[in-house]
Amino acid sequence: MDVCWRYIPAARNSYAALYAACEKEGFVLRPVDTPQGDVTCYSLNSLNAHQYIPEMKRAPCITIAGGPHATACYAEIASIADYVVVGEGEYTLPALLASIENGSPLPRGVATRESYSCADTCVRLDAFPAFSRMKGYIEISRGCPHACTYCQTPRIFGPAMRHRSIDAIVGAARKFRDARFVTPNALAYGSDGIHPRLDKVRSLLSALRYPGQKIWFGTFPSEVRPEWITEEALDLVTTYCSNRRLHFGAQSGSNRVLSMLQRGHTVEDAERAIDLIVDAGLTPVVDFIVGLPCETEEDQEMTAAFIRWTASRGQVHVHRFIPLPGTPLAGLPPRPLIPGLESLLGNLALKGKLTGTWRDRTKSFF
Numbered sequence: 001m002d003v004c005w006r007y008i009p010a011a012r013n014s015y016a017a018l019y020a021a022c023e024k025e026g027f028v029l030r031p032v033d034t035p036q037g038d039v040t041c042y043s044l045n046s047l048n049a050h051q052y053i054p055e056m057k058r059a060p061c062i063t064i065a066g067g068p069h070a071t072a073c074y075a076e077i078a079s080i081a082d083y084v085v086v087g088e089g090e091y092t093l094p095a096l097l098a099s100i101e102n103g104s105p106l107p108r109g110v111a112t113r114e115s116y117s118c119a120d121t122c123v124r125l126d127a128f129p130a131f132s133r134m135k136g137y138i139e140i141s142r143g144c145p146h147a148c149t150y151c152q153t154p155r156i157f158g159p160a161m162r163h164r165s166i167d168a169i170v171g172a173a174r175k176f177r178d179a180r181f182v183t184p185n186a187l188a189y190g191s192d193g194i195h196p197r198l199d200k201v202r203s204l205l206s207a208l209r210y211p212g213q214k215i216w217f218g219t220f221p222s223e224v225r226p227e228w229i230t231e232e233a234l235d236l237v238t239t240y241c242s243n244r245r246l247h248f249g250a251q252s253g254s255n256r257v258l259s260m261l262q263r264g265h266t267v268e269d270a271e272r273a274i275d276l277i278v279d280a281g282l283t284p285v286v287d288f289i290v291g292l293p294c295e296t297e298e299d300q301e302m303t304a305a306f307i308r309w310t311a312s313r314g315q316v317h318v319h320r321f322i323p324l325p326g327t328p329l330a331g332l333p334p335r336p337l338i339p340g341l342e343s344l345l346g347n348l349a350l351k352g353k354l355t356g357t358w359r360d361r362t363k364s365f366f
Helices: 009-024 049-058 068-072 074-078 092-102 153-157 166-173 198-208 231-240 255-260 267-279 297-311 339-350
Strands: 003-006 030-032 039-043 062-066 083-085 178-182 214-216 245-251 283-290 315-320 354-357
Touching (some): 039 092, 062 068, 062 092, 068 083, 068 153, 083 092, 166 198, 198 231, 267 297, 283 297, 297 315, 339 354
Parallel strands (some): 039 062, 062 083, 178 214, 315 354
């Protein structure tokens, strides 16, 4: 059976992971720019889904959709695609492909126009390679115990953190000169995501040391949480890692907003983290979300002040609130930005202190 993968830049890492999982079961996901072969697979997020839905409707082959948007809107996507993989795909996608090829019953975790059966297991990361011939970032942890109201991660992967073993991570890292990791909180490696286990982080980072290898930890494509940033944690980064930046999410300058978002930290935690990072000789890169539905003008003024202060100490990354499906804030439109905040973001961007986008991207939703 000729199985193709619709190449979408935003889903590169999903492709790497699922290529490896399917390859184990004898299916090679051939990358394509248009649907073809016997089956074409798509991984969709909520910003790009509208670009590929018309193509899927016209596809001359069987179509399988997965990814965060398909998971959150599986009934809607199942009216367009032949099959929808809901949630994690490492086990479900190759099992579905075998079902299509052999005519056997569908595995759990697959939705169609007629039916859906929820998956009753979760993926053990060590059961699947991080990548094979199609290289990707190394996912070291999955799941998140924090229930931030704008985030899809705990809704898709669950609240319990799962970790890839140190041996498996080291084996994958040896295939790169620059090893980068995927995790919702790099400093939570080996822990339950609530209580730090820096001994586990130290064991991982010390095992990753290898001549000529560079380790990028707590920076793109992952980050850390502000309340996890301590002198001991920063000592691990400066001792073992190559990155001179540390990336974390502050999200708002208002404690009222942070509480409503269920972030689990305060503005003061974020301020303390920035000071500690700077004192350690690193540059903080701090995420903010603007235009949150629960913001008042006063909240936006506090966020503007915090962004201004942060930019004087490091780098700022800003994006406008996106009402992601499957989250408690789904369906709520972004709040307009006050002129002072919008002007500040533009000025900081011109000075090279700020990246991201704060314009309304929900117009691209279908």
